[in-house]
Amino acid sequence: MIEFRNVKKTYPNGTVALDGVNLRINDSEFVFIVGSSGAGKSTLIKLLLREEKVTEGRLIADEFDLTKLPNYKVPYYRRRLGVVFQDFRLFPNMTVYENVAFAMRVIGEPNKVIRRRVPSILNIVNLQDKYNCFPRELSGGEQQRVALARALANNPDTIIADEPTGNIDPKMSLEIMNLLVKIHKKGKTVIVVTHEKNLVDYFKQRVITIRDGKVVEDKIGGMF
Template identity: 75%
Template sequence: MIDFKNVVKTYPNGTVALKGISLHIDDGEFVFIVGHSGAGKTTLTKLLLGEEKPTSGHLIVGDYDLSRIPGYRVPHYRRELGVVFQDFRLLPNKTVFENVAFAMRVVGTPAKKIRRRVPAILNTVNLADKNGSFPDEISGGEQQRVALARALANNPKVIIADEPTGNIDPQMSLEIMNLLMKINKLGKTVIVVTHERELVNYYKQRVIMIKDGVIVEDKVGGTYE
């Protein structure tokens, strides 16, 4: 469960990025967050990732109150999230397998469990045959699938995808979106931040539109014009 209550975010330079956002996302929902650049999507994402704290208002994700979370708790909170970025952010000197394993290793997962779980996740994202490849040996769409596998590695409750299709061709974009839908069906909350109209309109899910730091529309099966 994700709960924004009148969340305001003002940056030190005076920019008011969010002007009182209230929003509720249930467990297992699939949500598009849309809006033009500068609308406040990035700030919203940063708040969800625990990178920034609200200036006022409350933000609660699961058991964590992000408006008052102490710094040392942030890593624990992030283990409940899986994040996918526009630019994939894979480690170029590690293989597909190692990239996924890395996310598990750095949170102290035993090696035995890593060896068992990574192939299963790679299978979920249809990459079982690429586990020995390096990122520059596979396509953009495949790289994003590796990133998705990595986001799933620590079995998070929520997946946040920040412009996941921004760097890949339309064909591959559909594939990534289908995978995100599949992950959603497995019971995970999926939040996709994007400004790609066609995708949003095609999937007919809940669409939250932000403009100038406020929510201007929140509709299930909504469209993005």
């Protein structure tokens, strides 16, 4: 469970990015977060990733109080999250297999676990025939699927996808969204930040709209 309790985020220059946000996302929910550029979507995600700290209010993620979480505990908290970015953030000199395995190696998973788990994850995202390819040899949609596989590598409770379809064509965008829905059906919490109206309207999940740093609409089966 993720809960924002009257959260405010003010930057040193006085800009108020979030103002009195009250929001609860239950375990195993699928949520779209939408809004125009500068509305506060990215700030909300940065707070959730604990890249930035709340100025006022409380932010709770399961047993972690992110408002008070000491820096040395942040890496342990982040292990519960899988993050997919718009720009993929793959290592260009690593193969598909190595990019996914890297996420497991940094937390100390033994090689036998990596060898067993990476192929199964790549099967989930339909990249079983691309193990030895480098990112430059893949399409944008395939690269995003690698990024999604890497986000799944450590079996996180929550997947956060920040504009995951921003750099790929409409057909691949639909494919990525279908994969996220598939992952959600396995019991994961999925949070998607997007500006893609057609995708939001098509999938009819919970839609949270942010405007000027405030949650102005929150609908189940909503539309953009």
